[in-house]
Amino acid sequence: xxxxxxxxxxxxEMLRDAILKEHEKQILPPNHxxxxxxxxxxxxxxxxxNLGHIRRGSAHDLALSSGSGQPWDANELWDPDAQNQNTxxxxxEWEVVVVHDPKVINAMAVPGAK
Numbered sequence: 001x002x003x004x005x006x007x008x009x010x011x012x013e014m015l016r017d018a019i020l021k022e023h024e025k026q027i028l029p030p031n032h033x034x035x036x037x038x039x040x041x042x043x044x045x046x047x048x049x050n051l052g053h054i055r056r057g058s059a060h061d062l063a064l065s066s067g068s069g070q071p072w073d074a075n076e077l078w079d080p081d082a083q084n085q086n087t088x089x090x091x092x093e094w095e096v097v098v099v100h101d102p103k104v105i106n107a108m109a110v111p112g113a114k
Contacts, residue, residue: 012110019110020097028098035098042096052092 003011020027028035039054046052 015110016095019099023099023101026099026101028100030096032098034100035096038098039096042094046094052094055093055095 030036030039043054046054
């Protein structure tokens with residue numbers, strides 16, 4: 001089934017919002033050691049595949065900084081772009097969210113702009 005890029009982005013945003021809401025209390029802050037590790041791996045995959053880069057200052061990051069009960073300092077976030085200054089053919093930005101649920105070991109990419 002072929003769908004337009006706009007429809008794909010809309011579906012992706014709806015799925016992302018649903019996942020964030022469902023796992024709200026299980027999302028690790030971006031500066032957590034596991035989140036940093038996952039971001040490092042994703043940054044390497046994106047770089048090697050020329051697929052873009054990890055977006056900084058995501059809605060998820062802002063939500064954590066504004067009172068979700070998980071304190072972190074935005075100045076201490078690991079910046080995957082600082083280690084690799086390549087200019088990618090595609091400038092697609094990816095958002096990395098780590099859900100800590102011992103019952104589920106999985107990774108996923110949601111279609112759309114994230």
